[in-house]
Amino acid sequence: MKTLWQHCHVATMAQGRYSIIEDAAMVTAGSLIEWIGPRSQAPTGDYAQVHDLQGAWVTPGLIDCHTHTVFGGNRSGEFEQRLEGVSYADIAAKGGGIASTVRATRAATEDELFASAEKRLRSLLRDGVTTVEIKSGYGLDLANERKMLRVARRLGEALPVSVRATCLAAHALPPEYKDRADAYIEHICTEMLPALAAEGLVDAVDAFCEYLAFSPEQVERVFKVAQQLGLPVKLHAEQLSSLHGSSLAARYQALSADHLEFMTEDDAIAMAAAGTVAVLLPGAFYFLRETQLPPMEALRKHGVKIAIASDLNPGTSPALSVRLMLNMACTLFRMTPEEALAGATQHAATALGMGDTHGSLEVGKVADFVAWQIDRPADLAYWLGGELDKRVVRHGVDVTV
Ligand code: DI6
Ligand code: FE
Secondary structure: OEEEEEEEEEEOOHHHOOOEEEEEEEEEEOOEEEEEEEHHHOOOOOOOEEEEEEEEEEEEOEEEOOOOOOOOOOOHHHHHHHHOOOOHHHHHHOOOOHHHHHHHHHHOOHHHHHHHHHHHHHHHHHOOEEEEEEEOOOOOOHHHHHHHHHHHHHHHHHOOOEEEEEEEEEOOOOHHHOOOHHHHHHHHHHHHHHHHHHOOOOOEEEEEEOOOOEOHHHHHHHHHHHHHOOOOEEEEEOOOOOOOHHHHHHHOOOOEEEEOOOOOHHHHHHHHHHOOEEEEOHHHHHHOOOOOOOOHHHHHHOOOOEEEOOOOEOOOEOOOOHHHHHHHHHHHHOOOHHHHHHHOOHHHHHHOOOOOOOOOOOOOOEOOEEEEOOOOOOHHHHOOOOOOOEEEEEOOEEOOO
């Protein structure tokens, strides 16, 4: 079944550039793009449907390539306490911080986690997202990590969005392993990852490489097992200090290294050589009032692909809009609106290992796109959130919510 979409301009985002086609048309056949180009050259044919996009700007569907959408409770109470002067250390000593989200996530049923995550995910979808990555990492034992990953899979079945599920068991040390980080890593490697992978719940493996989380040596043990299981890896690296986790990630051909405020030029060289995408997370930078900027110059100079994501999580980035992240990437990191949009389309797809099928509007790729009623593509990074008038198409079907 062929469909013609016309009366629009397209920012195809091919090669991570706007790659604009003015007065364009697109032909979709089922879930794929069969033809795209100037309307005057559109193939004539017997179309089952013809859509007038009313002068919209069409872009690829937005891709949020780093989220922790599934979690129990939230930490707005801690946010308020901190602003009233209670220190982070005091909050943590009273069982707050990440530990409180682990408790709430463990206490929640799968259906409860699904219901709360669905609301957050719908916010992202209303903003034009058609693909999202969702991490585990607040369960921290086999049963609870499985519960989180099952919720991620169910969200992808229930909502019009492609979900990639990432196992982040090495996110934090669970209380029952206090002072026994190596033993927890061993448990992840011998029990959790093999079981979760065998159940088909894992598309990629992630870890938090940081002095207050896991060391590069511990992360490498997890990466080795992921490699044996045939799973690609990603890494939270260089968020608070420089441990060169991003270089370690590059050695394992990681899809991405994420955060990166404290990375060095040598890390950028290693990532460029490996094709590892730099996923920058301006929401966490903003929420933590970080002052160390990611090394934009080094990333650009060495040709590292840069993606932008929400990092949606209850502790450091309660961000429900990818477009707001595009704005922050521009204002905080001085990215151009074109770079930012590439970061939430083509480069985000590459950060999920989906770069050949998603992320740009080209013949043979999946027909996931948004027709925005805007004046120019820069509008997507310009408005601070809010709702833009638009139509969202996924797999060739209008799924506007
Ligand atoms: N980096 C972060 O910013 C979050 N996780 C991570 O690895 C924090 C998660 C939380 O505080 O709940
Ligand atoms: Fe994260």
